[in-house]
Amino acid sequence: MSVQQTGSGPKASAAAPITARRAATRQRLLTAAAAVIAERGANGASVEAICEEAGFTRGAFYSNFSTKEDLLYALMQDKHQFLLDGIRRILDETAHAPVPAGADVIDDLVDKVLAANPVDRQARLMETEIGLYMVRNPEQAPVLQQVMQPFHDELARLVMEGLARAGRRLTVSTEDALTLLIAGYETGTTHLWFGPHPGEQSELDACRRALTLIIKSMSEPV
Structure with a gap:
């Protein structure tokens, strides 16, 4: 399957600038896709269903994305x-701000960070369904790793900056630290929607509490 696309993605072309109209079309398609995936799952979210939800034709879809995977x-x-x-933003805002007494x-x-990154039910469903889609389609793994690498690199840098702010250092490898943090975040934000008091x-x-415990258990004071 092709993983190239003309809008953005692992192999996006830098030659064709995105117009405001095209960017708006792309965003409507992404918003529609998130809703359809949350309702029907990634496998059930056909290009036709996404276009119908967005109010566009298949032509509009394929002018922005080469495939559904894109x-x-x-x-x-x-x-x-x-x-x-x-x-x-949180690290910048708190760089010189005193910690509450x-x-x-x-x-x-x-x-x-959690307050600045609210996860609603639709977003959690969408993220889970995309993860399941990747598990069911292992041939997409190389592209998934390519997509994830810049995120992992920048997240690692931010984690180290936050730990330095707290006067701590990792006691595990950076790779293991990211695995633990991502697993804790995804599990925690999933339980947020099927616990005794969903979304509360x-x-x-x-x-x-779980994320704080993970961070402290894999680090120590300098």
Whole structure:
């Protein structure tokens, strides 16, 4: 399957600038795809269903994405960018701000990052379904790794910056640290929607505690 696309993605062309109209069309397709995938799953989200939800023809779809897989990769990249932007913003905003009295630096950063990156039910369903799609289609693994690598590299840098802010260092490899953090985040934000009180503050608090525990268990004071 082709993984090239003309809009954005692992092999996007830099030769053709995206017009405002085309960018708006692309965003409508991504928004529609997220809704359809959350409702029907990634396998059940046909190009036709996505176009119908967006109010476009197949021509509009294929002028932005070569295949449905290209659109899935774009959704993942947008998700990653949103998360990274939120973490960067928190680190910038707290660079010279005092930690609230009685608070721990790690606790405070995790709290702020989760608040800056809300995960609604549709987003969690979409992310889970895309993950399942990749498991069911292992031939996509090389492209998935290519898509994920810039995210992993920047997340590693931000994690190290946050730990330095807290006066801590990793006691495990960076790769293992990212695996633990991503697993904790995905599990925590999934439980947020099927715990005893779906979507409520108590479930978010449980996610926050788990992430804080993971970070502290794999690091130590400098």
